Amino acid sequence: MKINLTRVAAAGLAVAIGIGVVGLGATSATAAVGEWTPNGTPEPYYIYDFDGVLQNGTTVLHYDDGFVASPSPTDVEARFAAAPADAEGVWVFIAPKGKETSIADWSSKIDFGLLVPGPDNRVLQPTASMAQFPATTFGAVKAAGGDYSLGFAFTKNNGVTFVGMGAYNTVHVVAGTGDYTYDVPQQIPGGGGSDPVGGSGEIGISTAVAGPVDGALSLTVPSGAKATLGNPTLDADGRSISTGTLPTFSVTDERFVSKPGWTVNTTVADFGSGSNSVPASALGIVPSIGASSTSSGVSKATFLAGAQNSSLFAEAVAGSGIGQTDLSAALTFTAPKGTPAGTYTSTMTVTLVSK
Numbered sequence: 001m002k003i004n005l006t007r008v009a010a011a012g013l014a015v016a017i018g019i020g021v022v023g024l025g026a027t028s029a030t031a032a033v034g035e036w037t038p039n040g041t042p043e044p045y046y047i048y049d050f051d052g053v054l055q056n057g058t059t060v061l062h063y064d065d066g067f068v069a070s071p072s073p074t075d076v077e078a079r080f081a082a083a084p085a086d087a088e089g090v091w092v093f094i095a096p097k098g099k100e101t102s103i104a105d106w107s108s109k110i111d112f113g114l115l116v117p118g119p120d121n122r123v124l125q126p127t128a129s130m131a132q133f134p135a136t137t138f139g140a141v142k143a144a145g146g147d148y149s150l151g152f153a154f155t156k157n158n159g160v161t162f163v164g165m166g167a168y169n170t171v172h173v174v175a176g177t178g179d180y181t182y183d184v185p186q187q188i189p190g191g192g193g194s195d196p197v198g199g200s201g202e203i204g205i206s207t208a209v210a211g212p213v214d215g216a217l218s219l220t221v222p223s224g225a226k227a228t229l230g231n232p233t234l235d236a237d238g239r240s241i242s243t244g245t246l247p248t249f250s251v252t253d254e255r256f257v258s259k260p261g262w263t264v265n266t267t268v269a270d271f272g273s274g275s276n277s278v279p280a281s282a283l284g285i286v287p288s289i290g291a292s293s294t295s296s297g298v299s300k301a302t303f304l305a306g307a308q309n310s311s312l313f314a315e316a317v318a319g320s321g322i323g324q325t326d327l328s329a330a331l332t333f334t335a336p337k338g339t340p341a342g343t344y345t346s347t348m349t350v351t352l353v354s355k
Contacts (some may be wrong), residue, residue, distance in 0.1 A: 062179050099149070217255060269308065
């Protein structure tokens with residue numbers, strides 16, 4: 001294969017809701033404890049109206065209507081899980097998302113009552129109405145609207161110290177009205193609960209693999225490949241120096257079994273311009289291997305001068321060089337002092353040989 005080389009010289013509700021563990025009913029149905037959306041609430045938080053009707057998440061819940069929460073999607077009278085042993089009270093809160101456990105960051109809150117000491121201190125029907133919150137603190141939420149967390153938490157020291165999360169959900173408050181919608185709880189797969197939705201198992205897989213076969217070794221040089229060295233300048237000794245880049249050519253080795261390796265050699269003809277000539281040795285060549293190459297173990301010459309005799313450009317020893325190797329070079333032409341101006345041309349011949 002040949003590459004041509006050219007050197008160019010140029011608050012409260014209207015109805016009572018109840019406190020603590022008092023609510024719409026007094027049954028003790030329980031809900032599964034697991035991991036729920038939003039991630040961080042230990043139990044689901046479903047919202048019911050005062051008639052015991054589950055709200056579907058799309059219906060707008062009005063600011064001054066009464067609502068309560070339950071951990072069950074079928075039983076408004078289900079109690080939430082037991083409070084921590086050191087809990088003294090329950091507070092219903094609305095907070096920026098991510099601030100559920102920080103009392104100081106709650107937007108508004110209301111004291112839901114003291115806990116009854118004993119093993120069954122489980123909260124029943126915490127209020128879920130916006131009108132319950134004091135206007136002095138809820139006013140900013142009502143005016144701005146947006147996404148918040150609505151729920152209840154366990155406290156002590158008169159509501160100053162947070163001791164545990166009850167449950168909460170994401171609500172979407174309508175700016176100006178205080179109306180809202182909420183996200184229907186979903187169980188996070190693998191989080192536990194009475195209705196598992198995930199699991200794991202193992203499936204063995206085996207496959208037959210056909211043995212590799214030797215393919216071909218080939219050299220690809222772009223059609224019409226040509227290197228043009230331009231912007232000649234005179235050095236301190238009066239020699240004309242120009243630079244350029246050798247077009248990329250490729251070696252492809254698909255001999256996956258034998259892997260004997262290969263060698264790329266180059267020869268360069270003398271440069272000529274009309275009756276004037278410059279020896280091939282005036283061309284300095286610094287080979288390079290392209291980053292897009294898929295082969296490994298290929299080495300290149302550090303520097304070589306153009307020569308009519310074969311010179312090693314790059315090689316792959318046995319066991320290496322499989323895949324594609326993209327090769328190029330930085331070229332520098334240094335014309336002897338006194339060389340007449342002109343355009344000098346030559347040809348590089350690239351030869352690929354198997355080891």
